Amino acid sequence: MEGFLADHKSHLGLVSLEVPLISNLPVWSNIALIRQYHENMPWEEAKTLALDLLRRFGVAATAEKRNPSLTAEERFCIMLIRAAMVRDAVVVLDRPFRIFPDLPDGRFFMDSLRKVDDLIAEAHFFDYNWEKERYGATDDAEN
Amino acid sequence: MITTIENIGKAFLSKILPLRGTLQFATRVFLNIFDRRTYNSASRMVFIHQFYFTSVQILPLFLFVAVIFGSLINGMAFQVVKNLGLSDYLGRLLMGFVVTELSPFVTVLLIALRSSSAINAEIAVMKVSRELNTLESFRIDLIHYLFIPRILNGMLSMVLLTSLFALVVLSIGLLVSSLVFGTSVDAYIDTLLHSADVLDIVILLIKCAAFGFFITLIPIRLGLNASQELTSIPVAVLNGMVKVFLAIVTIEALSSILRFI
Amino acid sequence: MTQRIEFKVGLFITITSFLIMASIGYVAYKKGMFSKVYTYTLSSHTGENLTEGMPVAVWGFTIGRVSSLELNDQGTVLIRIKIPERHIRMIRADSKFVLDKPLIGSPRILVKTTNLNGLPLSPLTIPELTESNDINEIIKRAQPIIDKADRIMANIEGITANLADPKGDVNRILRDAEALVARFSKRDSLLEMVVGDPESVKSIHESLKKLRDITARADGILQRVDGMAVKADGILQRVDGMAGKTDEELYGRDGVLPQFRNILRDLLAKLAKIDATFDNINKISTEAADSTKDLKALRNELDETIQTIRDLADEIERMIPFKTKPEIKLP
Numbered sequence: 001m002e003g004f005l006a007d008h009k010s011h012l013g014l015v016s017l018e019v020p021l022i023s024n025l026p027v028w029s030n031i032a033l034i035r036q037y038h039e040n041m042p043w044e045e046a047k048t049l050a051l052d053l054l055r056r057f058g059v060a061a062t063a064e065k066r067n068p069s070l071t072a073e074e075r076f077c078i079m080l081i082r083a084a085m086v087r088d089a090v091v092v093l094d095r096p097f098r099i100f101p102d103l104p105d106g107r108f109f110m111d112s113l114r115k116v117d118d119l120i121a122e123a124h125f126f127d128y129n130w131e132k133e134r135y136g137a138t139d140d141a142e143n
Numbered sequence: 144m145i146t147t148i149e150n151i152g153k154a155f156l157s158k159i160l161p162l163r164g165t166l167q168f169a170t171r172v173f174l175n176i177f178d179r180r181t182y183n184s185a186s187r188m189v190f191i192h193q194f195y196f197t198s199v200q201i202l203p204l205f206l207f208v209a210v211i212f213g214s215l216i217n218g219m220a221f222q223v224v225k226n227l228g229l230s231d232y233l234g235r236l237l238m239g240f241v242v243t244e245l246s247p248f249v250t251v252l253l254i255a256l257r258s259s260s261a262i263n264a265e266i267a268v269m270k271v272s273r274e275l276n277t278l279e280s281f282r283i284d285l286i287h288y289l290f291i292p293r294i295l296n297g298m299l300s301m302v303l304l305t306s307l308f309a310l311v312v313l314s315i316g317l318l319v320s321s322l323v324f325g326t327s328v329d330a331y332i333d334t335l336l337h338s339a340d341v342l343d344i345v346i347l348l349i350k351c352a353a354f355g356f357f358i359t360l361i362p363i364r365l366g367l368n369a370s371q372e373l374t375s376i377p378v379a380v381l382n383g384m385v386k387v388f389l390a391i392v393t394i395e396a397l398s399s400i401l402r403f404i
Numbered sequence: 405m406t407q408r409i410e411f412k413v414g415l416f417i418t419i420t421s422f423l424i425m426a427s428i429g430y431v432a433y434k435k436g437m438f439s440k441v442y443t444y445t446l447s448s449h450t451g452e453n454l455t456e457g458m459p460v461a462v463w464g465f466t467i468g469r470v471s472s473l474e475l476n477d478q479g480t481v482l483i484r485i486k487i488p489e490r491h492i493r494m495i496r497a498d499s500k501f502v503l504d505k506p507l508i509g510s511p512r513i514l515v516k517t518t519n520l521n522g523l524p525l526s527p528l529t530i531p532e533l534t535e536s537n538d539i540n541e542i543i544k545r546a547q548p549i550i551d552k553a554d555r556i557m558a559n560i561e562g563i564t565a566n567l568a569d570p571k572g573d574v575n576r577i578l579r580d581a582e583a584l585v586a587r588f589s590k591r592d593s594l595l596e597m598v599v600g601d602p603e604s605v606k607s608i609h610e611s612l613k614k615l616r617d618i619t620a621r622a623d624g625i626l627q628r629v630d631g632m633a634v635k636a637d638g639i640l641q642r643v644d645g646m647a648g649k650t651d652e653e654l655y656g657r658d659g660v661l662p663q664f665r666n667i668l669r670d671l672l673a674k675l676a677k678i679d680a681t682f683d684n685i686n687k688i689s690t691e692a693a694d695s696t697k698d699l700k701a702l703r704n705e706l707d708e709t710i711q712t713i714r715d716l717a718d719e720i721e722r723m724i725p726f727k728t729k730p731e732i733k734l735p
Contacts, residue, residue, distance in 0.1 A: 033281075192409060
């Protein structure tokens with residue numbers, strides 16, 4: 001996984017518990033930050049974009065909330081939107097069941113990825129072998 | 144004997160190495176201030192928020208402190224000057240002590256107590272909760288996004304708040320002067336002008352900027368020293384604040400040497 | 405939220421920056437940083453003690469600064485000074501420029517203008533910079549003091565050498581002092597130590613005892629003289645009672661009364677002398693000899709007075725035989 005991340009560093013959009021949301025920023029700012037920093041997008045524009053994406057996921061109400069007050073589902077969605085904010089993003093979902101452990105399978109993740117399909121270039125799941133079935137995969141997955 | 148010398152050397156190096164690290168870090172940060180990439184929308188927003196918390200939010204308290212200090216210091220200074228018959232030195236006392244020494248000192252104490260401790264804790268928490276990893280994984284430079292806005296805010300806040308403090312104190316001085324000595328506005332301003340030295344003002348501004356730089360840089364640096372454990376946060380804050388105090392004393396001493404040489 | 409913060413931050417920065425800029429601008433304006441500045445050139449044969457930024461002062465007030473120094477082809481140093489327009493009145497055609505090198509403090513250029521209404525100095529004129537050297541003046545004045553100090557030092561050196569020499573004066577004095585202390589510890593009294601002879605001490609003690617007796621007797625004299633004065637008053641009253649006697653006998657040139665007045669005057673003078681003598685007696689421990697002399701003189705004078713008063717009494721007795729013998733007690 002480290003090798004893959006290094007190869008795609010310039011477009012990497014990581015969704016992982018290892019890269020949590022910034023707790024002293026509101027949700028919209030966590031998302032807008034990526035475009036603001038890399039593209040020098042004005043904060044108003046970046047905020048609008050973030051709010052639009054939050055609406056796609058039905059979590060617009062969380063825009064002014066901060067990380068500790070989010071549910072697991074909201075947290076996952078926001079992390080995914082943030083990853084999708086990277087231009088031509090190569091989204092990597094690192095052990096997403098750790099973020100949202102209550103899910104029986106990986107359909108929720110697939111559905112979520114579809115919502116930001118227009119923003120991302122690639123999406124990759126990295127998880128333990130024993131979680132393979134939860135994704136409905138039959139062939140060997142990367143660990 | 145050899146062991147004692149070794150111990151002395153070890154103690155010296157253990158003190159000097161972190162200082163060297165801090166100075167290297169300071170140099171890196173300072174050079175990045177002039178990097179154009181630092182000034183993006185995200186950094187600007189951080190700067191604005193930091194400035195708001197450091198300077199604007201504190202303003203009512205700061206003005207209150209300035210008025211109280213101004214009244215006390217002016218009252219004491221004017222009485223001493225009057226009793227000793229040293230009215231001629233009033234201007235020098237106000238410009239040389241109140242404006243160039245007292246104003247930055249009170250301001251730096253207020254900012255250090257309020258903002259430096261907050262920055263120290265904030266960075267330590269971000270380190271413990273792996274939020275710094277987040278920024279790095281999204282290729283957000285910590286120095287550009289996190290450190291420089293805070294440091295610039297510290298520098299600008301120090302300069303502006305010190306000037307504001309000095310203006311408030313001098314305005315109160317005018318009031319006290321007219322009450323104690325019956326001095327006119329023109330005479331008071333002339334007294335101040337006679338003692339005002341452009342070089343002193345330049346040194347004052349540089350000193351304020353240096354204060355601002357170090358009282359934000361040191362908490363950041365010490366905050367980064369926190370480990371992954373929550374218990375390391377108070378330790379980092381404690382160390383950071385002690386070092387901030389030492390930095391304040393050092394800068395104060397250096398500026399005095401610079402002024403009086 | 406962010407917009408509100410941006411507005412507040414912007415407002416604060418604007419107001420504070422404006423206040424600071426206005427203050428600095430005001431100071432700069434008042435300090436003449438925006439006013440027109442005139443440049444004058446001075447010449448000097450040396451550039452020693454001249455520096456850029458050196459103040460130019462009139463009557464102790466700095467009115468300008470040296471802006472540049474330049475050495476021209478003729479080997480003359482050209483000094484450019486900048487004077488703000490508001491001080492231009494101090495620079496006149498007859499102004500003298502003096503390089504002042506005070507003993508304490510940095511050198512400066514002093515402008516000495518006698519007539520402020522004189523013609524202004526043309527920027528094309530190059531006056532010469534003269535020199536006033538406080539240090540050399542002070543050295544010149546201090547030379548005699550230094551010479552004297554040299555002599556003192558030589559003397560001190562001599563004394564030190566003497567001190568170090570075992571046969572020198574100081575060591576001799578110390579030896580004598582030692583002997584003196586030894587004697588002091590052996591003799592009975594300080595006086596004996598001073599005169600060095602017990603017989604002399606005894607004699608001095610006896611003299612002092614006599615002196616005390618003399619003092620007691622002098623006290624007695626004073627009391628008797630006082631009594632005499634009282635009696636003399638009585639005589640005066642009696643003389644007044646002799647108004648029936650012939651005027652010539654009483655008031656003539658050699659009459660009783662004029663003689664009596666003379667005696668009284670004499671008596672008063674004697675009393676004054678007795679007072680002085682008693683003062684001397686008080687100082688007897690230090691001026692014993694003088695006092696004794698005074699006492700002898702007093703004795704003689706008192707004898708004379710007594711004699712005169714006796715004569716007066718006889719005269720009165722002769723003139724007034726029917727009167728009872730006056731009681732005049734004499735010492």
